[in-house]
Amino acid sequence: MGEFRQTALVFVSTLALSGLGLTLVAQAQNSPSPFSKKGTQAWEKGAAAPASAPATSQSGYSYPNVATTQPQYQSRSTQQPAAESGAYQPSGNLAAPAASAPTKAYPSTYNYSLPSTNESAPISYPVQPASVAASGGTPYPSTYKGPAPVQTQHAAPSQASGTYSPGASYDYPSYQRHGAQAAPSQPALRPASQASHASGAYYPGRATQPHMMSQTYGAQTAQGQPYPPQGQPYPNQSRPNQGPMIQPRGPRTFAQKMGLDNVAFLYEGYVRSGAAATYHDPNDLDHGWREDFILDGSLRAEVSAITPGGLEYGIAGKVRGQYDQYRRGFGGLVGDCPAGVAGCNSVNVGGTDYVLRGHTSRFYASGVDDAKDFEAQLEGAHLFLRSGYGDVTLGRDDGAAYLFSLGAPTLLNVGASNNSVDYTGLDAVKTLNDASGFSEKITYTSPRLLGDNVGVGIQFGASYALDAEACGVDYCVRGNNDEPAGVLGADLEDIAEFGIALDRKFANGLSVEATGTYARGSEQSGLAVFDDLESYGLALELGYGDFILGGSYLASNNALANGDYKAMDIGLTWQPSRLGFTVGYGHAEDDNVGLTSDQAVVGVSYDWRENVRFSTGLQYVNRDVNVNNLGLVSGQNEDATSVFVEGRFTF
Structure with a gap:
């Protein structure tokens, strides 16, 4: 009996479920469910076809120019005429999506x-x-x-x-x-x-x-x-x-294929001048007030052709000149710490004592001052190729580490670091990683990548130079045969440089840029006092509205076994209109010459024209250096203050 009841219950349940299923299927023909479309x-x-007027399609679209009456549609199907460009094949019944x-x-x-x-x-x-x-x-x-x-x-x-x-x-x-x-x-x-x-x-x-x-x-x-x-x-x-x-055209000539029918010429440059009244404290040999004048100029030009495929290639050159009585590139003679004196960094080669010159800082502690009033040099002469995959240069040009370096922002000709001009003659802060200067090299820089996809733009570069010898306005590295008497520097070859930059701009207007650089060179003299060059730099810059805040750091072993150079800076600019304001601070240490330097700058600028700027401000430098005092090395403090006015014209 129990088995019968179970069988009957199963049978009745099956009938009930079948009836419910049939009911749902019948209702599904008019149901809006996406799974219920069973009709043709x-x-x-x-x-x-409509009998008297065109019926509105199921899509809700009505044909234009609807008349009150239209001819009766015929029952026969009409074949669509053939296209003039080839036989037209009707699509027939399309497969249902x-x-x-x-x-x-x-x-x-x-x-x-x-x-x-x-x-x-x-x-x-x-x-x-x-x-x-x-x-x-x-x-x-x-x-x-x-x-x-x-x-x-x-x-x-x-x-x-x-x-x-x-x-x-x-x-x-x-x-x-x-x-x-x-x-x-x-x-x-x-x-x-x-x-x-x-x-x-x-x-x-x-x-x-x-x-x-x-x-x-x-x-x-x-x-x-x-x-x-x-x-x-x-x-x-x-x-x-x-x-x-497009109308047909004949085959391109060789000149057209090479882009010689699309040649561009570009030139740019600047002229900067300034005058200052500078006071040196009594510890300086030239203590008291004096006047200082500077004149600095640069001209860069290039000729390029663009091929139909999008490649741009050409040749570029750069000439730089400067009048500044305290500079021959960055660095120079600092303090007085002769070779052979205990506590002074030196080496004896063949019975002769030499003071050492750091590669990055370019400072040395004794000998003849190699500064000169005027310097002019061809600082750029290279071939280049530009494409959507990046840029390649071959010849005399800046290295990748320099190209990706940042310093404290400034609206003045002088700043807290990396100055092209120096009114005081005591400038000692540099955060640009110029391991090979503008010596002959091959350089690759990538395009900006990923910025539109991940929100952070990425760009990188690399360069290789056979050696580091080149002498111009801001960078001057010569062979030891051309150094002042009693001065010896590292002999570097195979300099490799790398740089990377990341940038991001937020919806609120804040922009962020960060860079990193690294350089390495092989020392060839074999002297134990020298070492392979290693230097790296970091920088960060923030922009918001009319403000730019930035800072950078450089560390280098100076290509010396004992003589590291480190520098950092920070600066802020604000330019709400034609008026602009700058404040900056820099610090540097050079173990090779016993240097510790702090310097600051503050100034106001005014843009008279789009390419003409006038400015005035105050430059202050305070530093400690090693000096020889009757065979003993001691520290000496030097400081200078300059009040300057200057102008700049760009073209």
């Missing part, structure tokens, strides 16, 4: 591809046209009962009932290749047979790039299928409804 789809049969919405969805993808050329290639962008995204309902059928509506231009309605199923994909030409452009709000859909493109790469200053997506590509059905070609050809078309096409 639009792509499986032709659309029924996967249903994911209560209404019938458009096909999942529309694709077209540009013709393959050597100059450019299309890039796919998953852009969803607004006109398709807003529409729904049943797509227009590809076969009509009666003649198809004659419409030269037909687009899907911008507003319609129903829900669109996302996922359609469209391929468009690259916008980034030709500069920043806004993508069209309603791009036309084109089949592969109508694809066309503008030939040749676009560069600023050349012919205007054609806006491809603004052209008309012919009438289309809601599925993106073209109607047969109708009407006259559009401008720049060789055949009707084939899209815009």
Whole structure:
């Protein structure tokens, strides 16, 4: 009996579930559920013709120019005429896309591809046209009962009932290749047979790039299928409804292939001058007040050609000159600590004592002062190649570590560090990692990477120099045969430099930039007092509104076994209008010559013209150096204060 009851219960439950299932299936025919569409789809049969007036399509779109009466549609199907550009093949019954919405969805993808050329290639962008995204309902059928509506231009309605199923994909030409452009709000859909493109790469200053997506590509059905070609050809078309096409041209000459028909000449430079009244304390040999004048100028020029493929190549040069009675590059004679005296860094070679000169700081403690009033030099002469993959230079140019170095910001000709001019003659702070100066080298710098994808821009560079010998205004490294008598420096070869920069700008206007540099060189003299060069630098700069705050740090072994050089700086500028304000501080230590230096600058600048600036301010330097006092080394304090006025003209 128990088994019978169980069997009966199972049987009744099965009947109940079956009945409930049939009821749900019957109700599903009118249910809005996306899983209940069991009826015949639009792509499986032709659309029924209205008896007296055109019926509104299920998508909610009404044909324009509706008359009160229209001829009765015939029962026969009309074959679409053949296109002039080739036989037109009707699409027939299209395969139904996967249903994911209560209404019938458009096909999942529309694709077209540009013709393959050597100059450019299309890039796919998953852009969803607004006109398709807003529409729904049943797509227009590809076969009509009666003649198809004659419409030269037909687009899907911008507003319609129903829900669109996302996922359609469209391929468009690259916008980034030709500069920043806004993508069209309603791009036309084109089949592969109508694809066309503008030939040749676009560069600023050349012919205007054609806006491809603004052209008309012919009438289309809601599925993106073209109607047969109708009407006259559009401008720049060789055949009707084939899209815009560039007129054919003959083969390029060798000069055109090399970009010699697109040559550019660029020059830039500056002239800076200043005058100061400087006071030195009594410990200085030139103590008291004195006047100081400086004049500094630079001219850089380049000639380049741009190939049709986008490469820019050329030659560049730079000339620099300066009048400043206290400088011959950064560094020079500091204090008085002769070779052979206990406590002074020196070496005996072949029975002769030499004081040592640090490679990075360029300071030495005894001997003849090699400063000179005027210096002029060719500081740049190199070939370059620029492309979307980065820049390459070959010849006399700055190294990667120098290029990626930052210092404290300043609006003046002088600052808390890295000064090109020096009114006091005591400047000792440098945070630029110029391991090889402008000596001959090969350098690569990358383009800015990843900034638009991860929010942080990244750029890096590397360089290699055979040696470090070059002598100019800010950097002067010569062979030991050209050093002052009794001075010996490291003999460096194979200098490798690396640099990296990270930057980010936030929505609130805050900008952040950080850099890191590293340099290494091989010492060739073999003397134990020298060592392979190693130096690295770090820098950080913050910008917000009219303010810029920055600081940097440099550490180097000076290519010496015992004589490290370290320097740091920090500065702030504020320029709310033509007026600008600068304040900065720098600190340096050089173990080779026993130097400790602190210096500061404060000043006001005024931009009279876009390229003309006048400024005035105060420069102060205080430092301790080693001096010889009857065979004993002791420290001596030196300080100087300069009140200056200066001007700068850039072009």
